Amino acid sequence: MGIRAIGSYLPEKVLANADLEEILLTRDDWIRENIGVETRRVAADDEWTSDLGARALEDACARAGITPADVDLVICGTYTPDNMAPPTAMLIIEKAGATGATGFDVNSGACPGSVFALDVGAKYVATGAFRRVAVVMADVSTKTLDWKDVGPAVIFGDGAACYLLEPCAPGAGIQGTLLRSDPSRYGAVWVAREERRFRDGRPRRSAFGDNFAQLSGAAVRSFAVGEVPGFIGELLDREGLTTSDVDLFALHQANLHIVHGIMDGLGVPRDRTVTNVQRYGNTSGASVPLVLREALDTGRLAPGDLVVLAAFGSGLSLGTMLVRWCGEEDFGEIGASGRERVGAA
Structure with a gap:
């Protein structure tokens, strides 16, 4: 796939x-x-x-x-x-x-x-x-x-x-995936359900009522920079590859310095990733595919390239995936029903 x-x-x-x-x-x-x-x-x-x-x-x-x-x-x-x-x-x-x-x-x-x-x-x-x-x-x-x-x-x-x-x-297409969670750090990034008030006693609410995003930036940075490089390495080892085999690292855009810290931890030049956190902020689950989209639009990603996707955050959880990027010729012809047509490649 x-x-x-x-x-x-x-x-x-x-x-x-x-x-x-x-x-x-x-x-x-x-x-x-x-x-x-x-x-x-x-x-x-x-x-x-x-x-x-x-x-x-x-x-x-x-x-x-x-x-x-x-x-x-x-x-x-x-x-x-x-x-x-x-x-x-x-x-x-x-x-x-x-x-x-x-x-x-x-x-x-x-x-x-x-x-x-x-x-x-x-x-x-x-x-x-x-x-x-x-x-x-x-x-x-x-x-x-x-x-x-x-x-x-x-x-x-x-x-x-x-x-x-x-x-x-x-x-x-997708070659392999590795997922992991550490619930002992559940409260490092989460949406807390709690009442908050202004000093005059009036209720303070988000658009989701008494639900508010909160995080420990230091905890997330320590987790990401300390554990994500080794986690990516674990997937590459399993697949018999090294970082030198990877053309692009598409990393979650938590923070520009976290992205750079992960690349440094991998021992890989920073120009082998793409960042957009400067312009868009942390866009949560959309951040990795937005990086891939930008890489495609700017010619940084082409068919046949080997790509590592890595995302991390609340849980604390992290996931990494290895993808051999497809070209149009890699897909069969699928009809509107979703079934491959007879004779399709």
Whole structure:
């Protein structure tokens, strides 16, 4: 199974560090020096996860030359569902016009979903149960923020991306995956359910009510820089490869300095990755596919390249995946029903 296309969508509103100086006790130079973020995208008041996800799905289909109605299964990886039930994937199906598709959500802890949810979708393709699967990674993280809490507010942005998966030629596509969780560090990054109040006693709420993102930046940085390089190495060792065999490292955009720290820990030049956290902030589960999309658009990723995907975050969980990037010739011709046509390659 391979990634046929990657769609993306970013909200129109841009929030710069200078804008945050007006509402938070922070400074542009401090954010740049410590986080590496310069701007981030913020969903409109009436724009929710399903809206972002539907646009990303539509974009992926357009890039693949199909319509959303040709998709068999929609998996939405999110921790910010429009509603607790039904799954947000159902709204994405309706808004994108993916008529006839089955849909469900996967909450794998926000940021790690870049790999965890993708692995779920890949397994459905591998079994043959569904032939064309859209794994939509979408979150409106800024709606979980307490705009008086500097830590999360300077980091997160909103965005969506969509992996479009199909069967592919032997030797191409997803080669292997490694997933792991450490629940002893559950509280390092999480959305806490708690009451908060202003000094005058009025309730302080996020767009999700008494639910607020909070994190320990030091704990996440220690975890990521200390454990992700070895975790990637474990997957490469299992597959009989080394870092020198890898053309591109697509890493979760938690923080620019964390990305650089992981690359340094791998002993790999920083120019073998792509970063967008400077412009988009931490876009949660969408960050890795957004990196892949940028790499494709700028010519940094081509058919035949070997790519390592690595995502990490709340749980604390981490996942890494090895992908031999597919070209168009690696995919058979699939009809609107999702079944390969007779005589297809």
